[in-house]
Structures are given as C-alpha cells and as structure tokens.
Amino acid sequence: MSDPRPHLKDLPVAALRERFAAAGIAPWRAEQVASWLYARGVEDPAAWTDLPQDLRARLADEWQLRALAWDDLARSADGTVKARLRAADGALVESVLIPEEERTTLCVSTQVGCPLACSFCATGALGFTRNLSVAEIVDQVCRMREALAPGQRLTNVVFMGMGEPLLNLPRVIDAVRLLLHPKAFALAPRRVTVSTAGVVPRLRALVEAVPVNLAVSLHAAHDAKRDVLVPINRRFPLDVLLAELRALPGLGPRRPVFFEWTLIEGVNDGRDDARELVRRIQGVPAKVNLIPMNAHADSPHRPPPAEVCSRFAGELARRGVMVTLRRPRGADIDAACGQLAARGAA
Ligand code: SAH
Numbered sequence: 001m002s003d004p005r006p007h008l009k010d011l012p013v014a015a016l017r018e019r020f021a022a023a024g025i026a027p028w029r030a031e032q033v034a035s036w037l038y039a040r041g042v043e044d045p046a047a048w049t050d051l052p053q054d055l056r057a058r059l060a061d062e063w064q065l066r067a068l069a070w071d072d073l074a075r076s077a078d079g080t081v082k083a084r085l086r087a088a089d090g091a092l093v094e095s096v097l098i099p100e101e102e103r104t105t106l107c108v109s110t111q112v113g114c115p116l117a118c119s120f121c122a123t124g125a126l127g128f129t130r131n132l133s134v135a136e137i138v139d140q141v142c143r144m145r146e147a148l149a150p151g152q153r154l155t156n157v158v159f160m161g162m163g164e165p166l167l168n169l170p171r172v173i174d175a176v177r178l179l180l181h182p183k184a185f186a187l188a189p190r191r192v193t194v195s196t197a198g199v200v201p202r203l204r205a206l207v208e209a210v211p212v213n214l215a216v217s218l219h220a221a222h223d224a225k226r227d228v229l230v231p232i233n234r235r236f237p238l239d240v241l242l243a244e245l246r247a248l249p250g251l252g253p254r255r256p257v258f259f260e261w262t263l264i265e266g267v268n269d270g271r272d273d274a275r276e277l278v279r280r281i282q283g284v285p286a287k288v289n290l291i292p293m294n295a296h297a298d299s300p301h302r303p304p305p306a307e308v309c310s311r312f313a314g315e316l317a318r319r320g321v322m323v324t325l326r327r328p329r330g331a332d333i334d335a336a337c338g339q340l341a342a343r344g345a346a
Pocket of ligand 1: 160196197
C-alpha cells in the first residue's frame with residue numbers, strides 16, 4: 001500500500017508556508033524545515049532542534065521525508081559516480097555526479113524513461129513509464145550529496161538525466177525553486193541548467209518562471225536529419241524552434257542558449273553540418289557544446305574519430321561560434337550522456 005501522507009520535499013518553500021498556515025503552523029517554520037532538509041541535509045525531524053518538540057513529532061507523523069532510497073552505485077575511473085535510486089513504487093532513477101577541477105556537477109533525471117525516442121539515446125529506447133515528483137527530483141540531490149568525497153561540494157545541477165524536463169514542467173520548476181532558494185540548496189541561477197529536446201510551446205513558461213540556463217539538444221541543423229535523430233522535430237521543426245528561441249525574453253550574451261550537439265560518425269559530423277548549424281542559429285545568443293556520441297547496445301551509432309570532432313569544433317569557432325568539445329565522462333560505468341537506462345521497475 002502506498003503511503004498517502006504528503007511529502008515535505010514536494011513543496012517549494014512558498015507553497016510549504018501556505019500549507020503550514022492552513023494547518024495552523026507558523027508559516028516561517030517552512031524556512032526552518034527547508035534549512036534542515038536541504039541546506040543541512042538532516043532528514044529526521046527529531047534532530048531539528050530549533051523547532052518545538054510537538055511540531056517535530058507532528059511533522060514526522062503527518063509527512064513523508066524521503067522519496068528515494070539507494071539501490072546501487074558505480075564509481076568510474078575518472079571520478080564520475082552513477083547512482084541508481086529506488087522510488088517508493090519500485091521505479092528506478094539514475095543520477096550522475098561529475099567532479100571536475102573547478103566544479104562538481106550533478107545530472108538529475110526528471111522522468112522514468114522518456115517518451116521522445118531520440119534514435120541514439122539509451123533512455124529513449126526504454127520508453128516512458130512516468131513523471132518524477134518534485135520530491136523524487138530533489139531527493140536525487142539529497143542522496144547524491146551523500147556520495148561526495150570529504151570536502152567536496154555540489155556546485156552545479158543539470159537536468160540532463162533520464163526524461164524530458166519540459167514534459168514534466170510544473171514539477172521541474174518547483175524543484176528548481178528549491179535548488180535556488182537561499183534557505184534550501186542556495187545555488188546561483190547560472191549554476192542550474194535545464195535541457196530540452198525542443199518542446200517549443202513550453203520554453204517560454206520555463207524561462208519566465210526561473211532564471212536558469214537553457215540547453216537545447218539540437219544534434220542536427222537539417223530537418224530531414226533531425227526528424228530521425230530527435231523525432232519531436234516532426235512536431236516542432238527547426239524554424240519553429242529557432243524562431244521561439246530568438247523571441248524568448250531574458251536570453252542574451254550573458255544568458256545564452258546552450259546547444260547540445262552529440263557528434264555521430266557519418267551522421268552529423270560533416271563540414272556541411274557545421275556550416276548549416278552556424279547558418280541556422282544566427283541571431284540566437286548561443287554556445288555550442290559538442291559531445292562525442294557515447295556508444296551503447298541500443299544504438300548502431302558510433303562517435304567520430306577525435307580528429308573529426310576537433311575539425312567540427314574548428315569549423316564552428318572559425319565562424320565565430322562559441323564552442324566547447326566535451327570529453328565523455330563515466331563511459332566505463334555507462335554513466336555518460338545518453339547511457340542512462342535503469343531497467344527493472346518493479
Ligand atoms: N530530454 C532532454 C534531457 C536529456 S539531456 C534533452 O534531450 O535535452 C541528455 C543529453 O544527452 C541530450 O542532449 C541528449 O540528446 C544527449 N544524448 C543522448 N544520447 C546520447 C549518447 N548516446 N551520447 C551522447 N549524448 C547523448
């Protein structure tokens with residue numbers, strides 16, 4: 001039987017204040033709770049010493065506090081950590097922690113599986129099971145902090161795990177609110193990135209609600225190619241997507257769109273692809289992140305040789321596009337982009 005009690009982590013601080021007020025609890029207790037749960041990471045109300053005893057007992061009694069439990073953890077030779085976490089209904093959720101010199105990034109999932117079926121993505125091959133709740137998104141941060149090395153601090157969160165964030169938008173927005181709230185995780189807005197395959201009608205609602213970075217998985221600059229790689233392109237083709245990006249408020253050189261481009265051998269790694277990309281994104285404040293395809297069993301695609309990747313990056317840079325060529329991380333434990341495919345929901 002599923003636990004019918006509400007979940008404390010489902011509510012951003014403002015909503016928790018309202019819920020408390022309605023229940024006869026002083027609204028400002030919401031900030032205290034957030035500070036224990038998220039800033040300090042203490043999940044047992046008995047230890048919330050600046051709350052009165054009876055309130056602590058009531059919170060422990062009437063609310064759920066943990067949405068995800070540890071199921072499995074793998075550490076890559078390069079320091080990347082992939083966790084498989086288990087929800088109350090048995091659904092499995094994957095998160096990846098990526099330590100770099102200057103920052104430590106957590107990649108969170110927003111759905112169990114994904115309905116978008118991008119041809120090169122392992123998650124897409126799983127199909128779609130369900131949306132994650134706010135608590136299940138936020139609890140990935142709570143659990144993964146437990147996997148940090150001593151002295152290591154989580155600095156960035158990217159919504160680039162399993163699922164399409166914009167198809168679970170209200171919950172993603174509430175989770176972002178908790179990431180940014182000064183009494184909760186207190187991350188700076190530019191340290192949070194939400195990535196989408198291009199659910200055009202929901203882009204504006206996202207950027208208007210929260211001031212985070214927007215990443216768009218482009219992968220092709222010709223509709224015929226993108227229709228195959230990222231099938232949602234058939235509903236929202238490139239001209240519609242790019243026109244909306246040009247029209248979105250708040251984007252500019254200091255808040256560019258991050259275009260993701262997974263380099264796939266013989267598919268989107270040619271000179272013509274680079275030129276068309278440059279041409280199509282004219283007028284969009286943009287940075288391009290190139291990621292060599294991570295191979296996996298569900299796709300016949302392969303990454304291009306390193307020199308092809310560098311040449312592609314060079315083609316963009318020469319034409320004045322800001323571009324980064326990313327090293328794959330965590331591929332030895334299937335933790336790299338597009339390899340998340342936890343199977344075996346109960
Ligand atoms: N659905 C959202 C969030 C997932 S982000 C989106 O599409 O943006 C995960 C990123 O990894 C996306 O850019 C996705 O296209 C990319 N990706 C998927 N499979 C990959 C693979 N096998 N190798 C490299 N990148 C991949």
